[in-house]
Structure formats: C-alpha cells, structure tokens
Amino acid sequence: MTLRIDAQDGSVVVTMPERISQRQGLAFVHQHMDWITSSLAALPEKRVLADGHEVMIEGSPVPILHEPDARRGTWLDSDGLHVSGDAAHTERRVKDFLHTLAKEHLSKAVALHSKRMGLVPSRVDLREVRSRWGSCTRKGRIMLSWRLVMTPPEIRDYVVIHELAHLQHFDHSAAFWSLVDRFCTNGRTGRLAAERWLSQNGTALLRAA
Known part of the structure; x- marks a missing residue:
C-alpha cells in the first residue's frame, strides 16, 4: 500500500492491492496520520488567480490586472496579464489564456527538439496531470502538463x-540518460538543475488554481 498527497487539491490518495480490504486501508491511513498531517502542513499556499495576485509565466511572476471596462478579452504586456469583463470570470479566463499559451509554446518546443533529436512522436497532448510533468507511451504518444508554461524555458x-x-x-x-544529456542545455549539469527546480517548485505550480 502507498500514500501520497495530491498537491493540487490536498486530498490523500491511497493505493492498495485488490486483496486488501477497506478496513485494512483505513487502518493504514490512521497509522500514518503524523506523516499526512505534516505533509499537508508543508503544502505551499494555494495560488489565487484574481486581480492583485500573480501568476507564473515562463518562470516569472506576472501581475493579474482586472480591466472591467475593457473589451479585449485577456492579453499580456509588460505591465502584466490583463483580464477584461466580470471579476467572477477572472480565474477561468486566466486559465484559458494559460492553456492557449501552453499549446503554442509547448508545440513549438516539441517541434524544435523533435527536429534536433530526429525523434517524432505519433501525437502530443496537453493534460491536467497530478504527479508527472510528462509521459510517453510505447505507441509514441507524448503527454505534457499544460502547467509547463509556468516554468522557465529551460525547465520546459x-x-x-x-x-x-x-x-x-x-x-x-x-x-x-546519455541521450537526454546530449540535448539538454549544459548537458548533465543542466538536466540535474532542471530536476532540482521541479522538485523544489513543482508543488507550488500544481497549487495554482
């Protein structure tokens, strides 16, 4: 049996074999309440995507600016991320903007590195993932977290x-790993730095609305 905390919503996830009863599973949870309590306490504060707050875009904090009288939708400039319309829709519009930006940036990144490496996926999808930033199937389908648009370009x-x-x-x-290091900026050093960055900052990105 295993326990983990879902960083996005703070729920406790228990994985257990079919032969284990619900009663045994609950007992397992109770035995590890100290770990659960400390892990929940260690979660970063959940980010609010609203006026006056910030959202990470390519590794930099960007102010969210509500523009109630504007009629331009959502747009990014040197001042911040502007969101027009009713304030009640700000979070959804910020996330929609990030999804669109992620599709653009990640598609370009896949095309660039696919050409460099001579490796072409059968398909690329962006997903809302809970634990892994990316995955690849034996059929060549690659899945990436849309939240990678929040990370610095070298991490993405x-x-x-x-x-x-x-x-x-x-x-x-x-x-x-030799193949990965060959194409990463700064080789193995760059790869290890990227892994450290994700380890240190990934949970906070998952906590962004």
Missing part, C-alpha cells in the same frame, strides 16, 4: 527532451 525544454528520448529508449537506462 528538459521535460520535452526527456519524453522525446523515450521514443528511442523506453526506459531510464544509461543510454537513455
């Missing part, structure tokens, strides 16, 4: 390169 590129490398090595063998 690392995840893309990582998943593309699985098209050649469907494992985490020495050959796989």
Whole structure:
C-alpha cells in the first residue's frame, strides 16, 4: 500500500492491492496520520488567480490586472496579464489564456527538439496531470502538463527532451540518460538543475488554481 498527497487539491490518495480490504486501508491511513498531517502542513499556499495576485509565466511572476471596462478579452504586456469583463470570470479566463499559451509554446518546443533529436512522436497532448510533468507511451504518444508554461524555458525544454528520448529508449537506462544529456542545455549539469527546480517548485505550480 502507498500514500501520497495530491498537491493540487490536498486530498490523500491511497493505493492498495485488490486483496486488501477497506478496513485494512483505513487502518493504514490512521497509522500514518503524523506523516499526512505534516505533509499537508508543508503544502505551499494555494495560488489565487484574481486581480492583485500573480501568476507564473515562463518562470516569472506576472501581475493579474482586472480591466472591467475593457473589451479585449485577456492579453499580456509588460505591465502584466490583463483580464477584461466580470471579476467572477477572472480565474477561468486566466486559465484559458494559460492553456492557449501552453499549446503554442509547448508545440513549438516539441517541434524544435523533435527536429534536433530526429525523434517524432505519433501525437502530443496537453493534460491536467497530478504527479508527472510528462509521459510517453510505447505507441509514441507524448503527454505534457499544460502547467509547463509556468516554468522557465529551460525547465520546459528538459521535460520535452526527456519524453522525446523515450521514443528511442523506453526506459531510464544509461543510454537513455546519455541521450537526454546530449540535448539538454549544459548537458548533465543542466538536466540535474532542471530536476532540482521541479522538485523544489513543482508543488507550488500544481497549487495554482
């Protein structure tokens, strides 16, 4: 049996074999209440996507500016991310904007690194994921978290390169890591720095609305 905290909504997720009863599962949870309590307390504060708050875009905090009288939808400039219309719709419009931006930026990143590496996925999808930033199937389908648009470009590129490398090595063998390091900026050093960044900051991004 395993326990984990869903960083996005703070729920406790229990995974257990079919042979384990619900009663045994609950007992397992109760045995680990100290860990659950401390893990929940350690979660970063959930980000609010509303006027006066900030949203991360490509690794930088960007002010959210509500423009109630504007008729331009949502737009980004040097002052911040402007959102027009009713304030009640600000969060949804910010997320819609981020999804659109993610599709644009991640599509370009996949195309760029696919050409560099000579590895072409059968399909690329953006998803709302809970634990992994990307994944690759044996059929060559790559799935990426749309939240990568919040990370610095070199972090986004690392995840893309990582998943593309699985098209050649469907494992985490020495050959796989050698291929990843060959295409990462600053090689193995850059790859390890990207992994550290995700470890240190990933949960906060998952907590953004």
